[in-house]
Amino acid sequence: MTAGGTGTGWTTGAGVGAILTPPLLAVLFFGHAVAGLPFAPFGVFDWIARMLPGAVVTFGIDSIVTVIRGLGVHELSRAAKITEQVLAVVGLFLTGVVLGSLFFAVLGHVRRGRERALPLGLALGLALGCFVLAVTLAVEVDVARFPAGAWILISFAAWGGSLGWSFRRLRLAAPTPAPSATGAPPTGAPREAGPTREPPVQRLDRRRFLVRLGGSAAVVTVAGAGLGTLAELERPRPRFRGLPWSADHPLPNAGAAVKPVPGTRPEFTPVADHYRVDIDASPPVVRESSWRLRVGGLVGRPRQWTLDELRTGYPPLVQFITLSCISNPIGGSLISTQRWTGVPLRRILEEIRPDAAATYVRMRSVDGFHETTAVRDAMADPRIMLTYAWDGLPLPAAHGFPLRIYIPDRYGMKQPKWIESLELMDHPGDGYWVERGWSREAIVQATSVIDTVDVGSVTRQPGKPPRIPVGGIAYAGDRGISRVELRADDGPWEPARLRQPISGETWVIWRWEWPFTPGEHVLTVRCTDGKGSHQVEARTPVLPNGATGLDHRRVEV
Numbered sequence: 001m002t003a004g005g006t007g008t009g010w011t012t013g014a015g016v017g018a019i020l021t022p023p024l025l026a027v028l029f030f031g032h033a034v035a036g037l038p039f040a041p042f043g044v045f046d047w048i049a050r051m052l053p054g055a056v057v058t059f060g061i062d063s064i065v066t067v068i069r070g071l072g073v074h075e076l077s078r079a080a081k082i083t084e085q086v087l088a089v090v091g092l093f094l095t096g097v098v099l100g101s102l103f104f105a106v107l108g109h110v111r112r113g114r115e116r117a118l119p120l121g122l123a124l125g126l127a128l129g130c131f132v133l134a135v136t137l138a139v140e141v142d143v144a145r146f147p148a149g150a151w152i153l154i155s156f157a158a159w160g161g162s163l164g165w166s167f168r169r170l171r172l173a174a175p176t177p178a179p180s181a182t183g184a185p186p187t188g189a190p191r192e193a194g195p196t197r198e199p200p201v202q203r204l205d206r207r208r209f210l211v212r213l214g215g216s217a218a219v220v221t222v223a224g225a226g227l228g229t230l231a232e233l234e235r236p237r238p239r240f241r242g243l244p245w246s247a248d249h250p251l252p253n254a255g256a257a258v259k260p261v262p263g264t265r266p267e268f269t270p271v272a273d274h275y276r277v278d279i280d281a282s283p284p285v286v287r288e289s290s291w292r293l294r295v296g297g298l299v300g301r302p303r304q305w306t307l308d309e310l311r312t313g314y315p316p317l318v319q320f321i322t323l324s325c326i327s328n329p330i331g332g333s334l335i336s337t338q339r340w341t342g343v344p345l346r347r348i349l350e351e352i353r354p355d356a357a358a359t360y361v362r363m364r365s366v367d368g369f370h371e372t373t374a375v376r377d378a379m380a381d382p383r384i385m386l387t388y389a390w391d392g393l394p395l396p397a398a399h400g401f402p403l404r405i406y407i408p409d410r411y412g413m414k415q416p417k418w419i420e421s422l423e424l425m426d427h428p429g430d431g432y433w434v435e436r437g438w439s440r441e442a443i444v445q446a447t448s449v450i451d452t453v454d455v456g457s458v459t460r461q462p463g464k465p466p467r468i469p470v471g472g473i474a475y476a477g478d479r480g481i482s483r484v485e486l487r488a489d490d491g492p493w494e495p496a497r498l499r500q501p502i503s504g505e506t507w508v509i510w511r512w513e514w515p516f517t518p519g520e521h522v523l524t525v526r527c528t529d530g531k532g533s534h535q536v537e538a539r540t541p542v543l544p545n546g547a548t549g550l551d552h553r554r555v556e557v
């Protein structure tokens, strides 16, 4: 490897890579923020995540969730998304550093490396750009191909060209061999072996170049990132006309006698607070004008629907629904409750006349996600619903616009968002996460969580011990909840009171008046589902069937 003394060794290359890659990232972000071009690092990140073996991805997600929970962050899904995005950006940065280092190291050994540095740098940038572009186009949807391609290729070529130019410039500054030394090296050690004695002028020139390069890079980075951020803030958010349903309607159980203990999570999750989990660093943005639901495969009459046809062609089905992620740890926040509106899948299947042999439907999403569901289930259960609205408004981009499915009693992994096609098949098939080792059925596990121990509001009744209200949720899919019990330490299990749920497909809010004694205690909760099955008390991890085990809360009173 060329000695550092010549100023163009691999360490200098790494440094130059570290200087030149942030402006590349900033320029890509600028194009994204101002012109809606895909932000390539996210595309590459998503692509890699889809290529990696399921076990690796699951381990990665698990680690992220563990770290985030360990840090005490409550908004698990938002924090996880930000972590993914940071990883994507850091990943491209490190790639730039490594490639810069390799480029300098290799070029140091190439004959006439200095003259060739610029074209070779350009070639490296273009090659990387082509790869990134191919991956981005494969992963992103509704991309304006020409502008996206031009932006990515030019940005990466500029990055590579700057790398080559820097090599050339630094080589010029490096000491040129004295004329007397150009002949055959004398016997003994070759001339390069000893540390090159570098004239201070050249060292100064090199340092000055790197400082100036860093300065320009900083200017581009700050300008790109700053203007991009401004554009992001200024961009009109897609505002849907009309108020959300919840803005001026009470929930159907508003009059229920059992009231939530203050500190219990909101019974109805505002759309903006609904947890989000998907394989996309940023959600796919689907344009309604070009989108169709295409239904085909083993059917008599293949057909496609526009979103408007789905919205207006069928009486809307409305249901309050709790959705949970199979990766939700015990007591975690990857569970939310919303008001879903859509068309029963059955109505759509009836219209396309499935062949007698058609037993399964494969649902495909624009992000490459997919799952299957049994035709028999869809025909038997009118609650299975192609959903186009939450809280009375079109689905937000992050939650599946324009269309997602709802399947009662299953974890979210069985329920694709951003659906673009349904294909009738004569055999079962594994979905995206099933292929990666997760449960084939993904039936939700009964779960119960202590949200709050309201030590501030002790209630006292004459002749009885004082009590502290304890509150939380319990959920067991469409089986409902028949019983919630709590205990302090190793004491007896005592029943909590159940609030009437918003619907038979949501969680249930419970409350328990705890007859406490002063001191430190551990409270535990458990539930029984509507069919009489007890919550599984043994602790199991989320993989492959969803977490089991009891939620505990340590309190001091």
Ligand SMILES: Nc1nc2c(c(=O)[nH]1)N[C@H]1C(S)=C(S)[C@@H](COP(=O)(O)O)O[C@H]1N2
Pocket: 274, 275, 276, 277, 278, 279, 280, 323, 324, 325, 326, 365, 366, 367, 369, 370, 398, 399, 400, 411, 412, 413, 414, 415, 416, 417, 418, 419
């Ligand atoms: N197209 C698509 N659909 C998807 C996913 C995805 O990655 N891509 N993730 C699934 C998972 S694992 C869950 S838990 C739910 C989450 O839905 P939400 O983000 O609206 O809460 O979406 C499901 N549908």
Ligand SMILES: [Mo]
Pocket: 277, 324, 325, 326, 327, 411, 412, 413
């Ligand atoms: Mo999930």
